[in-house]
Amino acid sequence: MYYLYFIMKNLGRKKVRTILTCLSIVIAFLLFGMLRTLGSAFDQGAELAGEDRLVTINRITLIQPLPYNYLAKVKTLDGVAIATQANWFGGYFQEQKNQFPQFAIEAEDYFSIYADMYALPEEQMKSWKSNRIGVVIGKALVDKYKWKIGDRVPLIGMFPQQDGKTTWEFEVSGIYEAKTKGADTSTMLMHYSYFDEARQFGKGTLGWMVIKVKDKNQSESVAKQVDALFVNSPAETKTSSEKDFTKSFAKQFADIGFITSIILAAVFFTMLLVAGNTMAQSFRERIPELAVLKTLGFSDATVMWLVLGEAIFLSVVGGVIGLLFAQIIVTGAAESLAATLPGLMMTSQVLLQGVLLIVIFGIVTGAIPAIQGLRLQIVTALRRR
């Protein structure tokens, strides 16, 4: 306890300098907590992706559709347990800023294939299936738009209807919930049959297929079989695991992980220089005092740990406050961003990385003065007084 007291007292001798250094560490760890959380939120989809699910898209690009009859052919393959399809609706509610994902799907198969992630009460499923313009929505949409079952929801879609209207009328038939923490509940699901029948163009096509394989060890082989079915056809396919698909989809926006890593590297490099310089300066000012400690009988190692302890203590205080602020900000932002960035939460992995970084940061910033403290020659140091 005495040593901790001594370390704190030493840090308190130049309060302004210590507070400013600590603040810079707070900012560094605040950025770390927020950016890593952002990065992991983008990766969340890939993390939650089922190992036994494949996604098939048009080989050219995701936005090129595939003929609907591909689905029936895929279902005939031996390794396929369930296959379903989805279409991008691309609409918004009232104003363009109110965008969220909407997929036209086939109710039973879609919820079967994602049974591990989402749940829709039986009676709501029944009611939805019997309602041609019915949609089911996730909890994030309920929270954001306060919609409830029975509400009429008009959406302006990118597909015009046969009469040229772009406004589509839907009715909320059910609310699905996530069974897995972090699973996206910001999507509206509508009947493909209604969508395909009512749209003006693109009839008889699908956006992408989702395939559940019987044996996850056979995923790669099934993917090859699917693509082989349509080789040399006008719409060749590209099948990949759901994880790979989600990752490459996220990278279409930007490689968030890479960008955040670059920013954090720059921030931490600068902070290392700032904090390292402060620790070195603090050490230089106290060389005679450290020499006195050695004179009194404190070992070289004890003096080294006292110096290093200051750097680690400063890093722990700044780091913990920074991560705490990041957690508060992320929690606050998570609610308002639930519809656009589901799964925005500081994971235990980010927290663990943060704690590890705090220790490393402290050791690195204190290493040089600590080694100098270890090697300090009493007689030479006392002459400096």
Place this chain on the structure above:
Amino acid sequence: MSAQAIADSAIGSTLVELKSISKHYPKGKEKVNVLNELNLTINRGDFLALMGPSGSGKTTLLNLLGGLDKPSSGELKIGSARLDQMSNSQLTRWRAQNVGFIFQFYNLMPVLTAEKNVELPLLLTNLSSAQRKKHVAAALSLVGLSERADHYPNELSGGQEQRVAIARALVSDPQILLCDEPTGDLDRTTADEILTLLQTLNQQQGKTIVMVTHDPRAADHAKTILNMDKGRLV
């Protein structure tokens, strides 16, 4: 207590023995001799003043006696310990148990109160926190500063700071007190108070004291005065 320790503790018995001690430092290609073939014996309970001009080797000798430095050659024995044969870590442990240092500029930790400064050497012992507090209180009482225990060095006068430094040197009950110009930074009245305190410690507590000083009036408080010049006793 062993027979040797009992013998060692007898007042008047030899505590410090230097035989042909030399100390030289390299300076570029040359060798600077600071101490030359020095022989010296200091008895237990002695109060020795070392005088001499700057560069005569007084502080170097004090550093050797305190285990802060090692001789280049010769035999240096304090009590039963051969300091010239010890490693640096052995010297560190030996210092903690056997020597109390008093510096010209007090060298207190400015961020610690008088009480905490005095407690520092006791951190190297196995004493409990309560036992340490007891020892600290006794040491501060001995130097007449009990009521200043909670004061920081910058709240004390020079004389009081030096008293705290003396309490810190005494608290672990060392065999020998080494003082490097202990009154060099004090006015005459305060210096006399400090020297009287050292005298009292020597006479009443039986502490062996070696004091380096330029001041003949300070040296007058010692039982023995030795003069040094060019690394030799004259």
